[in-house]
Amino acid sequence: MKAFTFIAALALFPVVAQADRLEVDQTKSRIQVDAKATGHAFTGTLQKYTSVVTGDTATNLPTGFTLNWAFSDLKTGEAKRDKEMITWLGGGNPKGSFVFTKTWNDKKSGKDYAMGELTINGVAKTISFPFTVKRDGDWVTIDGEAAMNYKNHGLPLIRAMAIMTVEPQLKVRFHLVGELK
Incomplete structure (x- = not known):
């Protein structure tokens, strides 16, 4: 029985081996948060983050994605507002993360969706959102938009x-742009 389990695991290896890593180019990519406030709106742009993205090159769909950032790297263009955001988040060096869990295709709309855990302020919540993937040789662009409260x-x-x-x-x-490695 152990030999059968080992052989079955080996049979799955080629499927796993098809996943390639996407090296995200932060100079060509952007992650932004749009907010509306009384009388105006503003956008925060994440200046620095770490990400690990893997995908199936046969389907061009992600198989894994983790994103980690410090809120001190989220810049709104107004230093006072950025400082107040850190205070609102509890001070110190607050961090956030997103960990991908799955994708699916909505047959009705034809759109691909991703789901994952978004952690902010130590609280993890599941979110899902539509996304698109475009590939040009070894270069991949992933675009999407998620609503959160x-x-x-x-x-x-x-x-x-x-x-x-x-x-x-x-x-x-x-808007993530990267090269398959």
Whole structure:
């Protein structure tokens, strides 16, 4: 029985071996968060992050994706707002992460979707979102957009001067460009 299990595991190895690693080029990529506040809107751009992306080159679908960042690397173009964000997140060096769990194709819309765990403020929540993959030789571009509510991560409503509020619903947009390795 042990020999059969070992042979069955070996038979699966070629499927696993087809997964290639995508080396994300941060100079060509962007991860942004769009927020709406009383009287205005703003966008934060993640300046630095670490990512590990793997995919099936036969289907061009991701098989794994992890993303880690420090919120001090999320820049909104206004230093005071960036500093207040760190305080709102509890101070120190708050971090966030996303860990991919699966993809599927919605037959009705024809769109591909991804699902994973988004962790902010120590609270992990499952999110899903549509994405597209385009491949040109060894270069791959992955685009997508996810909606999230910061209150779901145990964070309070952002209010300033008793009149300004940042809406809890945020939009995360990503454009990842990388080379298969």
